Amino acid sequence: xxxxxxxxxxxxxxxxxxxxxxxxxxxxxxxxxxxxxxxxxxxxxxxxxxxxxxxxxxxxxxxxxxxxxxxxxxxxxxxxxxxxxxxxxxxxxxxxxxxxxxxxxxxxxxxxxxxxxxxxxxxxxxxxxxxxxxxxxxxxxxxxxxxxxxxxxxxxxxxxxxxxxxxxxxxxxxxxxxxxxxxxxxxxxxxxxxxxxxxxxxxxxxxxxxxxxxxxxxxxxxxxxxxxxxxxxxxxxxxxxxxxxxxxxxxxxxxxxxxxxxxxxxxxxxxxxxxxxxxxxxxxxxxxxxxxxxxxxxxxxxxxxxxxxxxxxxxxx
Amino acid sequence: xxxxxxxxxxxxxxxxxxxxxxxxxxxxxxxxxxxxxxxxxxxxxxxxxxxxxxxxxxxxxxxxxxxxxxxxxxxxxxxxxxxxxxxxxxxxxxxxxxxxxxxxxxxxxxxxxxxxxxxxxxxxxxxxxxxxxxxxxxxxxxxxxxxxxxxxxxxxxxxxxxxxxxxxxxxxxxxxxxxxxxxxxxxxxxxxxxxxxxxxxxxxxxxxxxxxxxxxxxxxxxxxxxxxxxxxxxxxxxxxxxxxxxxxxxxxxxxxxxxxxxxxxxxxxxxxxxxxxxxxxxxxxxxxxxxxxxxxxxxxxxxxxxxxxxxxxxxxxxxxxxxxxxxxxxxxxxx
Ligand SMILES: Nc1ncnc2c1ncn2[C@@H]1O[C@H](COP(=O)(O)OP(=O)(O)OP(=O)(O)O)[C@@H](O)[C@H]1O
Ligand SMILES: [Mg+2]
Numbered sequence: 001x002x003x004x005x006x007x008x009x010x011x012x013x014x015x016x017x018x019x020x021x022x023x024x025x026x027x028x029x030x031x032x033x034x035x036x037x038x039x040x041x042x043x044x045x046x047x048x049x050x051x052x053x054x055x056x057x058x059x060x061x062x063x064x065x066x067x068x069x070x071x072x073x074x075x076x077x078x079x080x081x082x083x084x085x086x087x088x089x090x091x092x093x094x095x096x097x098x099x100x101x102x103x104x105x106x107x108x109x110x111x112x113x114x115x116x117x118x119x120x121x122x123x124x125x126x127x128x129x130x131x132x133x134x135x136x137x138x139x140x141x142x143x144x145x146x147x148x149x150x151x152x153x154x155x156x157x158x159x160x161x162x163x164x165x166x167x168x169x170x171x172x173x174x175x176x177x178x179x180x181x182x183x184x185x186x187x188x189x190x191x192x193x194x195x196x197x198x199x200x201x202x203x204x205x206x207x208x209x210x211x212x213x214x215x216x217x218x219x220x221x222x223x224x225x226x227x228x229x230x231x232x233x234x235x236x237x238x239x240x241x242x243x244x245x246x247x248x249x250x251x252x253x254x255x256x257x258x259x260x261x262x263x264x265x266x267x268x269x270x271x272x273x274x275x276x277x278x279x280x281x282x283x284x285x286x287x288x289x290x291x292x293x294x295x296x297x298x299x300x301x302x303x304x305x306x307x308x309x310x311x312x313x314x315x316x317x
Numbered sequence: 318x319x320x321x322x323x324x325x326x327x328x329x330x331x332x333x334x335x336x337x338x339x340x341x342x343x344x345x346x347x348x349x350x351x352x353x354x355x356x357x358x359x360x361x362x363x364x365x366x367x368x369x370x371x372x373x374x375x376x377x378x379x380x381x382x383x384x385x386x387x388x389x390x391x392x393x394x395x396x397x398x399x400x401x402x403x404x405x406x407x408x409x410x411x412x413x414x415x416x417x418x419x420x421x422x423x424x425x426x427x428x429x430x431x432x433x434x435x436x437x438x439x440x441x442x443x444x445x446x447x448x449x450x451x452x453x454x455x456x457x458x459x460x461x462x463x464x465x466x467x468x469x470x471x472x473x474x475x476x477x478x479x480x481x482x483x484x485x486x487x488x489x490x491x492x493x494x495x496x497x498x499x500x501x502x503x504x505x506x507x508x509x510x511x512x513x514x515x516x517x518x519x520x521x522x523x524x525x526x527x528x529x530x531x532x533x534x535x536x537x538x539x540x541x542x543x544x545x546x547x548x549x550x551x552x553x554x555x556x557x558x559x560x561x562x563x564x565x566x567x568x569x570x571x572x573x574x575x576x577x578x579x580x581x582x583x584x585x586x587x588x589x590x591x592x593x594x595x596x597x598x599x600x601x602x603x604x605x606x607x608x609x610x611x612x613x614x615x616x617x618x619x620x621x622x623x624x625x626x627x628x629x630x631x632x633x634x635x636x637x638x639x640x641x642x643x644x645x646x647x648x649x650x651x652x
């Protein structure tokens with residue numbers, strides 16, 4: 001049909017509207033990127049540069065923020081510092097130039113590892129449980145299915161922090177306060193409702209004939225689920241996993257309330273950096289920059305699954 | 318291959334009675350074709366045999382075993398679906414190998430490869446084995462779907478309108494091919510179709526379904542020439558059988574109680590230049606033959622005629638019955 005190629009094609013937007021759409025998207029992207037770029041720049045500034053007014057766009061980049069983030073330092077007399085040998089690293093050198101010496105590693109790296117463990121652990125659990133539950137709701141006649149689904153969704157209707165105090169008390173009783181397990185369970189509980197709903201939508205889209213065919217071909221329902229349903233649900237699983245991960249990764253309120261030591265995650269730790277030795281904005285910015293990396297990497301890794309359509313219709317209708 | 322017996326099978330979906338009290342025996346190595354209008358319960362019957370639906374009542378035995386408690390995987394049937402063809406995330410080769418790789422079967426890699434390639438050649442898809450299954454034409458997908466059933470040696474093949482998405486030429490080819498394969502393998506085959514030519518050529522016996530009931534079953538010849546009622550008569554024959562009130566055409570032999578006369582081409586005799594009781598409405602030229610649309614009083618009939626019959630629209634002709642089929646008020650055959 002010639003209409004597809006004409007200026008007023010039904011399927012392709014015109015060049016003009018494409019250009020307008022593109023400029024809106026670009027403008028929006030730039031605006032949302034500005035704070036991120038600012039944080040990224042600040043992380044490479046020296047502390048005086050970071051608070052200078054007017055703000056410096058051009059500056060001498062330094063790794064001081066990152067050094068300060070990963071170390072604890074003590075102030076020393078210049079005689080003592082002079083008596084030390086040659087600096088062993090760039091960090092050593094920058095620290096000494098501020099009349100300080102490195103006393104040891106900071107808590108950032110352990111906190112960051114806690115965040116990784118808790119966020120990925122709870123995402124894995126929420127997505128696994130969510131996939132199985134969604135499959136059950138999608139394929140079997142579950143008694144009171146609609147009510148159950150509504151109930152599952154209703155756990156999301158209030159802000160999770162509304163139940164913070166009961167959970168705080170419960171966790172103390174159960175000995176789950178300040179444990180990674182406790183945080184994983186908590187984030188899983190919050191995320192699983194979202195996972196069930198999102199995934200049910202995706203699994204509903206997969207025709208059941210695929211499983212039926214597989215079951216006739218000699219597979220059990222469980223095997224058919226893994227061989228036929230899961231590969232076709234990857235798009236939905238990827239999207240759900242990213243949502244769950246972003247929530248668990250960024251969660252602040254529960255983390256402040258329930259973790260303080262061993263199991264503390266990065267979000268409640270980052271503000272405490274400000275206190276140590278004046279307002280160390282570059283260290284805070286460095287912490288935030290590093291904190292962004294896992295989500296970014298995870299999203300880029302799953303990009304293909306996210307963008308790919310679900311099945312491209314091998315179903316004859 | 319095995320004998321499959323359905324006894325008193327019923328299945329309802331809520332208010333809808335999809336299959337009711339169905340008795341059917343498919344002998345070992347036999348090809349039975351189910352024919353019926355849409356919604357007659359054909360697909361449901363196949364799904365019941367495959368174990369995808371549970372019968373409300375009745376017994377199904379495959380090879381002498383009652384399969385009521387068997388999951389689909391345990392029933393050893395192969396199914397070609399009506400609405401569905403292939404696993405979209407697998408290549409053509411993997412689609413064909415999928416049933417053979419089932420944990421229940423444990424075939425060697427070489428054995429699987431050999432069978433897949435054999436079948437691919439059989440359904441003529443061997444040049445596209447590495448393609449993604451979503452990058453095939455409808456006809457190719459359908460051939461792979463048939464191939465996926467044929468790689469196995471199940472007790473029974475269940476095929477739900479497997480050729481319906483193909484063009485006429487390919488359909489004719491594959492029809493012959495399927496029949497040849499079925500004979501060669503001695504396969505038990507239950508085949509659903511809307512296409513009466515497929516039914517006539519493939520079937521050892523044809524079963525006519527209507528509203529979930531098996532109305533009649535018999536050899537194609539038998540179903541064609543001895544339909545049990547008007548419904549069965551209407552399913553076979555091209556053009557469709559003419560069902561006309563008993564008093565429209567002269568015929569002294571109608572048994573008492575006859576309400577309807579069924580007249581196919583072979584039951585109608587056209588005479589030119591005698592007593593005219595009918596008129597030609599129009600003539601459809603099909604090439605090797607013509608469809609004559611004839612009007613008798615208020616009744617319209619369609620019949621085949623050889624293309625050299627010198628008639629044109631408006632002509633008066635004589636029309637007489639010759640051993641037609643007689644049906645009573647309830648639609649059943651009168652003898
Ligand atoms: N899962 C189901 N739920 C409810 N009703 C169903 C279901 N499957 C089939 N039916 C009903 O059962 C009846 C028989 O359906 P079936 O699919 O067996 O018809 P069919 O003969 O295969 O028709 P077609 O030629 O259109 O494929 C129909 O009235 C249909 O609406
Ligand atoms: Mg059907």
